[in-house]
Amino acid sequence: MTASTxxxxxxxxxxxxxxxxxxxxTDHSEFGTWFRVALDQPFVAGEMSTGRMTYPGHEGMPWLAxxxxxxxxxxxxxxWFHAPPGREPNADDPTxxxxxxxxxxxxxxxxxxxxxxxxxxxxxxxAGEVMRGNAEGWNIQSGNLANHVSGPA
Numbered sequence: 001m002t003a004s005t006x007x008x009x010x011x012x013x014x015x016x017x018x019x020x021x022x023x024x025x026t027d028h029s030e031f032g033t034w035f036r037v038a039l040d041q042p043f044v045a046g047e048m049s050t051g052r053m054t055y056p057g058h059e060g061m062p063w064l065a066x067x068x069x070x071x072x073x074x075x076x077x078x079x080w081f082h083a084p085p086g087r088e089p090n091a092d093d094p095t096x097x098x099x100x101x102x103x104x105x106x107x108x109x110x111x112x113x114x115x116x117x118x119x120x121x122x123x124x125x126x127a128g129e130v131m132r133g134n135a136e137g138w139n140i141q142s143g144n145l146a147n148h149v150s151g152p153a
Contacts, residue, residue, distance in 0.1 A: 016149035
């Protein structure tokens, strides 16, 4: 794989307004519900986000990210820290950039594109494996998000 191919783009159309999707993405409690992570604090641009995964099979795994951008109802982005296997992540580890780009859909819903890039920072030995696993994960998580925003607000 080349650096230009080390990217995930997952488009999804959601039956919810951009305001509703934005809240599900950026309210740390709501994000934690559909993503299945217990976050320690609200998302704030420029600050770290910490917590522990609650996703079945990954319970207790650490969550460490730095919130990069929060442009209401348009873009939410964070850098996800990736530690080598067997060690918890820290702020010196390489990152991938996760972006949630929202656009209003003609039917009143939201067109969301989830992108993750920067896998080349993980090195040749890990980049492809992590990217494949995360691509599968975003397929699952986009379904979790769709179910979450289609329910009661």
